[in-house]
Amino acid sequence: MADHSHGSPESTGVVARPGQGDVQKFQNPGLPPHRPRLADRDPRAEKRAERQVAILFLVSIIGTVLFFVGYFLIPLDETIETLRLQNLTLGLGTAFAMLGIGVGIVHWAKTLMPDHEVSEDRHEIRTEADRADAEKIINDIVEETGIKRRPLIRNTLLGAMLLAPLPAVFIFRDLGPLPGDALRHTYWDAGTRLARDPSGTPIKASDVTIGSAFHVIPEGLSDSEHYLEEKAKAVVLLMRLNPDSLNPSPGREDWGYQGIVAYSKICTHVGCPVALYEQQTHHLLCPCHQSTFDLTQECKVIFGPATRPLPQLPIAVDDEGYLIATSDFQEPVGPSFWERG
Amino acid sequence: MSSTTTQSTYQPKTNVGKITNYVDSRVGGSGIVKEFGRKIFPDHWTFMFGEVALYSFVILLLSGTFLTFFFDPSMAETHYEGSYIPLRGVEMSEAYATALNISFDVRGGLFMRQVHHWSALLFVAAVSVHMLRVFFTGAFRRPRELNWVVGCVLLILAMAAGFTGYSLPDDLLSGNGLRIIDGVIKAVPVVGTYISFFLFGGEFPGTVVIPRLYVLHILLIPAIILLMIVIHLFMVVTHKHTQFPGPGRTNDNVVGFPVGPVYAAKAGGFFFIVFGIIAAISAAFTINPIWNYGPYDPSPVSAGTQPDWYIGWVDGALRLMPGWIAGIPLEWNIPMPWGVNTLSLNVLLPALVPAGIVFTLMFAWPWIESWLTKDKREHHLLDRPRNAPFRTAVGVSGVVFYCVMWAAASSDLIATHFFVSLNDVTYWLRVLFFVGPIIGFMVAQRIALALQRKDREIALHGRETGRIVRLPHGEFIEVHEPLDEYKRYNLVNYESHSVLPAEADVNGHVTRTEKARGRLSRFFFEDRVAPVTPAELEAAHSHGHHDAIAEQHDKAAVSK
Amino acid sequence: MKALSQRRRHPLAAVALLLIGLLFTGGVYALASSTNEAKAQTFSADQVDEGEKLFVANCATCHGMGAVGSENGPSLVGVGAASVDFQVGTGRMPMQMQGPQAQVKPPQFDDEQTMQMAAYVASLGAGPAIPGEDMLDTSDADPANGGVVFRVNCAMCHNAAAAGGALTRGKYAPALSGSTAKHTYEAMVTGPQNMPVFSDANITPEDKRDVIAFLETIDEQGSPGGADLGSLGPVSEGLFIWVAGLGVIIAFTVWLTARSS
Known part of the structure; x- marks a missing residue:
């Protein structure tokens, strides 16, 4: 590999154009003879x-x-x-x-149609004569407008052109409302009963046996004006497991009730419903991107692309034995957003 | 003046002639016929994919127009009362209900839906294969760089058209797809939440997103695609088509069949063939069975929720990304003077970085390659992929990179169908994400070089006939049949880039980028196989013992 | 009798005969199924004894003597007859080998033996009983409602078209086509392997019947658009267009550009 050729391929002739009469190259033999069909x-x-x-x-x-x-x-x-x-x-x-x-x-x-291959010459995409003509025309045009000699006109025109598209952008402002704090609240409130999805019937604590999983919406959600938008934030998965398997952190000991816990079903990754509950391993799996949450560790992420645990809904039981929320979620549910903090 | 003279002198005799003359004298059709009637197009099966893309787009316009007559892109609530029993009485949006009506209550509606969706999948696939063909044969080189960029834009538009269409029926699958998009948008720093609220007209899912996507899908995006296709084809006419090198084919000519009649017949007939294939597929194979998925509701989700294939690689990247790396979370809460802001790198990195790499390299490749090789000449002759090992290797590397992410989008199906653990599939694909492109590069480069060596050997010594002959002195040799002139020319007629070390500029200074270019050039072109020269062939023939010759010439080739 | 024989060629005779036949079979069936249900709840002491023998010989290695469980298998006290009928009746138990989850295979025991083991396990503690025929009768069920319930409670694991799906670390939710109504019902009430329990308080028996009706409907009707490509969604569709669609197209392009002989 001692003597690498230097310079551009053209100048060294290493990469000769084919059939150019170079002695280092085979001559182009021309089209093969036509074979009749x-x-x-x-x-x-x-x-x-x-x-x-x-x-x-x-x-x-x-x-x-x-x-x-x-x-x-x-x-x-x-x-x-x-x-x-x-x-x-x-x-x-x-x-x-x-x-x-x-x-x-x-x-x-x-x-049946002729099968003789035909050769056609390529032409220069741009000839030098055309280029010279075009250049002259454009120079004449620019000259006739006088834009080079009249900077006042040029600068004001530039300013006007820069500003003119702005209304076209801002006119789209009313595509939607500003976010406000909409993403921080859900339909849940202190005392809201947990109800079955989609029937909306409230759930008693005694209905929830060990190993079961209930898909839950807040009671009265169907009366909401923005049913789907509220449901998109409020859906909850309710599970009961042996209270000994749960390891609540300080301050969250009373967020469940005798091993019954409720977690937001909306993935903290990009928002798919995390609804796959494995009742023996106590893992929750998101079917879209496979984030896995461990119920025994307050839904900490143990696999996959999510970073934050699923938010827990604090629950208790009311006088009639029905499960109720003791407050809204304590943090925004679903995927992260810039203002989340 | 002259035109009036022409009109008065030429008198058409037949009725057809009269009509033609009437039109021609008003629009100047004769000039067009003169220009295009016998224009030459080279013929090769790999040149047909662009046509497949064009024809599937035409079929998309035809079937799509039919569908718009029956589809109502409204998110207003309704109760389904159509023919499909397992959904009767279920609450759903007008969009979903009308999509069901098209499938079950409009004669031929289901067929047209399937034609539309299958041709959409084929459209993007054909665009992709067409681009791969252009890439691997070097058809993007000067003067076609800008047309390559137009093609890249068309690929992105095709994906956008597909995605907006995928979401329209408002079924559970596409609704969850939209929700994922919403989640990705929200992860965008500073403006993400606002974009999400503007797109959905408030909180997800809202009641406006489907009508808005509909306008994009049936008006804006197809209009831009059409415009781009016009520019694309206009440039094809300007440049004339490329051709593979071969006997009679040079950089200065085009060899092939004239538009009239052969090429027009083949290309025109091919439209009907593509339509026929799509129709046959749509007759016998279900696509997007929206009746299975049910109406969109934010609570349920189906196992195996995936986007259509062309969005799969981005979804796969989202799946591959871990949320935590070595105990470090990838979502950061950053304290700012006005409060705490959240940066979701676990979403942003996979959504933007791989796509950024792929699209940046794709758009910029023509200039990267010409900078690297200092080759700024016009190229109308294509490279066989083996004769440009570096480019082929880069391309394969990119394809592997893409395919790893693509496979990741079906990690759950890989797990259930091959009885392996879902988690293991993800771990392996994470490794392949980094290692796969490197292996792909090396393997492709070695295969290309090996094929070139094989070509050299055949060009020098002829084809192995498999006939063993015993010479008078007892030696056995296999008889090699020499190639004819035309076949040999196919094997020896190519350009082979060699290493171009860094050079000084006019001031005698070697810039840092030029040094980097020199290093890259060494990396890419250090191993090369030079084409056989007439002198080498001469030597091979005059020498009796071909083994020794082969050895000599291999050395010569490598050290050239 | 004479009147009857005279009218036996009456056009409606065949219909009447068919009706009588149907009524008769239906009646016998109803009788049989109600006795079956009664049997399901109150197994005979004989069955319990036979079941215990089978259990000791085939199951106690993992589930322990008296089914109290061991390192290798959970306790079966209180899992109910439905659980045994499901696990043994679908061939999942006895397991061939330890693995992420028990695989379906041809059942190792006949119906009678299965019932005996179910009787034994049911005698150890109260649990879900094997559903009677009337609980599985889907003739007046509402498949549309079943679809709604299925999508909320089942589709995330079993796929919206019941084609199955992946769970973590090698476990999976099986496809449901081919599962009998009884086994589907039993799976819902017992929560086999990692499947959560869907007690009657969660999904009412009527809703369960609707779910079964929904599954039967989509299983019987097939796909209106032709072959369903496994009902796996966009992945199989994408694979199909790349392999079969483009394959056929490439074949045509090669033919189209090849020289005619």
């Missing part, structure tokens, strides 16, 4: 190709007919079988109609 030599083959093309066009006609058979003769009678059959017939009809034409034309082109 069967249909060029044999009139019977030609006739056969002609028939094949016609048959392909006939296939297309049959395909179109098949489409109409499917469209008119197969009724949509609310059963899946007829719909499947109709879809199949319409689809195959269209497929035959299209492929018949397409394959027919291509076969025609390949077998």
Whole structure:
């Protein structure tokens, strides 16, 4: 590897353009001789190709007919079988109609139209003469406007052009309201009963047996004006496990009730519902990006892309034995946002 | 004056001729026919992918127009009363209900939905394969750099068109997809929350996002795509098509078939073939069964929630990113004078960095390559991928990088279908994310060089015939059949870049970037196989013993 | 009798006969199923004894003598007859080897033996009973409601089309097509492996029946659009268009640009 060629490929001739008469290069032998096709030599083959093309066009006609058979003769009678059959017939009809034409034309082109390859010269994309002409025209135009000699006009125009698009941006301001503190509150409040999703019936503590998982919404959510928006923040997963397996941190000992705990179902990663509860391992898994939360460690992240634990909803039991929230979530639920803090 | 003379002198005889003449004399069609009627297009199967993309886009416009007549992009609540029994009486949005009606109560509606969605998948796939072809054959080099950029823009637009369409039926799958987008947007520093509120018209999901995406999907994005396609094709006409090198084909000509009749027939027929294939697939294979997913509701989610394939790699990057690295959280609360702000690197890094790397390298590659090789000439002849080992290696490396993320988007399905642990799949893919592109680079480069050596050997000594002959003095040799002139030219006619060390500029100063370029050049081009020269061939033929010759010439080639 | 024989060629005779036949079978079936249910709740002492023998021979190695559990298997006291019927009836128990979770395989015991073991385990402590035929009768169930309940409570693990999905560390939620109504019901009330328990207080027996009706409906009807590609969503669709779609297209492009002979 001693003597690497220096300089640009052109100047050293290492990378010569092919067929340029360089002694280091093979001469371009030119186009190979044309090989006549069967249909060029044999009139019977030609006739056969002609028939094949016609048959392909006939296939297309049959395909179109098949489409109409499917469209008119197969009724949509609310059963899946007829719909499947109709879809199949319409689809195959269209497929035959299209492929018949397409394959027919291509076969025609390949077998019966001339197959001599033709060479055409490339031309310069831009000739020097054109460039010179264009340059002169543009210079004349610029000169005639006088923009170079009149900086006042140029500068004010620039200023105007810079400002003019701003309204076009700001006019979109009313696309939506400002966030405010909307992301910090949910429908939950002290005393709100936990209810089953989607029926909305309240849940008694005694209903929640060990190993079970309830999908929970706040009671009365369906009366909310913004049902889906509130539900998107308020959904909760309620689980009961052996109280000994829970390890509440100081200050959160009374957030559960006899091993019943409630956690936000909205992933702290990008917001999918974390609803996969493994009742033996006590892990919660998000099906979208596989963040795994450990229920026995207050839903700490043990795998996957989430960083923060799922927020816990403090719960208790009211006089009638129903589960209630003792407050809203103590932190914003769902994915992080810049102002979250 | 002259035109009036022409009109008065030329009298068409047939009716068709009269009509044609009427139009032609008013729009100047003769000039167009003269220009394009016999224009030459080279023929190679890899040149067809751009057409596949174009045709699937046309099919998208046709089927999409049909769908708009029946679809109502409204998020207003309604109760489904259509034919599909497992959803009857369920509360849902108008968008979802009308999408169900198209599927179950409009004759041919399901077929058109499937045509639309399958051709959307094919559209992006064809654009991707077309770009891979252009990349690996070096078709992006001068003068086509700007058309490559237009193509990159088209790829991004195709993905945007696909994603906005994916979200429209307001089913559970696409709703959760939108929610993920919302989560990613919220992670953007400073403006994220505002963008989210502006996009959704308030809190997620709101009632405006689907109508807004609809306008983007059926008007804005297709209009820009059309504009870009026009620019793209205009430049193809200006540049004329590239061609593979070969006998009779030079940098200064185009060899192929004239538009009329052969090329027009083939290209036109191919539209019907693509349509036919999509129709056949749509007839027999379900796509996006929205009736399975149910209406969007923020509480449920389905196992296996994935985006369509072209967004998969970004979703995969999100999955690969750990939230904690060695006990350090990747979400930071940063104290600011006005309060505490949150920076979610666990979302931002995977959402922006891999896509940033891929798109930056993709857009800039034509200039990176010409800077590296100092090759600023016009290229109308393509490289066979093996004859540009460095580029092929870089491309394969990028493809592996992409595919690792792509695979990560289906980590849960890999786990269930190959009976392995979901967590292990993620761990392995995290390793491959870093190691895969390097291995891909090395393997591709070695394979390309090996193929070049093989080509050299065949060019010098001919093809192995498999016929063993015993010579009078007892030696056995395998008979090599010499190549004909044309076949040999195919193997010897290529350019091989060699190392270009850093050079001093006009002031005699070697700049730092030039030094870096020199190092990169050494890294990429140190190993190379030079094309066979006539002298080498001469030597190979005059020498009797081909083994020794081969050795000599391999040495010569490497040290050249 | 004569009147009857005269009318046996009446056009409605076949219909009447069919009705009588249906009524008769239905009646016998109802009778049989109610006795079956009664049997499910009160096993005979004989069955308990036989069950104990089978248990000691086949299950006690892991679950311990008296089913109190050991290092290798949980206690079965109070899991109920439904749990045994599900685990043994689907072949999950006895396990072939330790693993992330018990695999479905051809059942090792016949129905009678399964019932005997269920009887034994049920005798150790109260637990969910094997559901009777009337609890599984989906003839007037509402599959649409079942779909709603299924999507909220089941789809996140089992997939919206019940095609199954992955859980952590090699565990998975199986696909539900092919599962019998009884086994589906039992799985809901007992929460096998890592599946949470869906007691009647959580999902009412009517809702459970609706869920079963929903599963049966989507299983029977198949996909209206043609082959469902495993109902796995966009991944299998993407794979299909890349492999099959582009494969066919490439075949056509090669043909299209090849020289005709």
